[in-house]
Amino acid sequence: MGKINIRILPLVLLLFMAACSKSDKPVDIKPIKLDRSISCAVCGMIPVDFPGAKGQIHYSSGKVDSFCSTLDMFTFYLQPDRPKNISAVFVNDMGKADWFHPEGHWINGKEAHYVLGGDVMGPMGEALVPFSELSVARSYVEDHGGKVARFDDVEMNMLRPSN
Numbered sequence: 001m002g003k004i005n006i007r008i009l010p011l012v013l014l015l016f017m018a019a020c021s022k023s024d025k026p027v028d029i030k031p032i033k034l035d036r037s038i039s040c041a042v043c044g045m046i047p048v049d050f051p052g053a054k055g056q057i058h059y060s061s062g063k064v065d066s067f068c069s070t071l072d073m074f075t076f077y078l079q080p081d082r083p084k085n086i087s088a089v090f091v092n093d094m095g096k097a098d099w100f101h102p103e104g105h106w107i108n109g110k111e112a113h114y115v116l117g118g119d120v121m122g123p124m125g126e127a128l129v130p131f132s133e134l135s136v137a138r139s140y141v142e143d144h145g146g147k148v149a150r151f152d153d154v155e156m157n158m159l160r161p162s163n
Contacts, residue, residue, distance in 0.1 A: 029058050031090040031106035034066060041065035042072040043124065050123035051100045053130050055109060058088040070114070070128040071159060078156045089151075094129050095136035110151045113137040116158055118146030128154065 032038075034048050034056075047054045047068040055073030057065045067073035070091055076082060077089070089109035097105040099120075112130040115137050120127050129146075131137040137148045149158075 029088040031056050031058075032064055032066070034103075038066045040068040040072055042067060042076050045123065051102070052120075052122035052127055053092040053094050053097070053102055056088075056090040056106070057086055058090070059083060060085040060087045069122040069124045070109075070130060071122055071124045071126065073109070074128060074154050075156075075159055078154070078159075091130040093132045095131045095133060095140075107132045112151060114149050114151070114154060115140050115144070115146040116149055116154070118144040120144050126159075128159075 034054060036046055036048060038047060039045065040047055041057075045068045047066055050068050053070045055067035055070050057067075057073065057077065059065075065076065067076065073089075073091070077086075090106040091109040091112055092102040093105045093107045093112070094102065097103070107130065109130065112132060113134050113136075115127075115129040115131070117126060118129070118141065120129065122128075129137075129140060131140065134148070140146075141148060
């Protein structure tokens with residue numbers, strides 16, 4: 001009996017470790033559809049009532065914070081006390097979405113190209129207009145002004161009006 005238990009022990013340990021380990025399969029997180037029941041996590045406004053790009057932050061717990069503008073989303077995200085369990089960030093691709101009714105066209109917010117400033121205003125002031133393609137963002141700058149930045153380049157001092 002002793003030899004049988006010794007031979008089985010590695011198999012039992014292997015099965016135990018496999019059962020306790022996290023799955024290597026990534027979780028497929030999808031953006032939610034915004035409607036009138038959803039309010040902005042920063043200002044409380046109803047995002048679908050306003051023009052411009054919207055934002056969503058998803059957490060590993062399944063909770064989702066929605067934002068009426070990318071300005072509010074960045075204002076929230078750049079706070080030092082923001083939640084640490086963020087699993088995804090989504091924004092509307094404004095190269096494809098209608099500015100006045102930006103339904104759908106969600107893209108990974110951390111991979112987007114943002115145009116900061118320019119002559120287009122969002123519901124909370126200056127817009128941070130997201131695009132999936134750099135060439136479209138540059139074309140937008142030619143038409144409306146501003147400058148292109150990546151998600152990790154946006155800082156809190158860029159979100160304040162330059163009056």
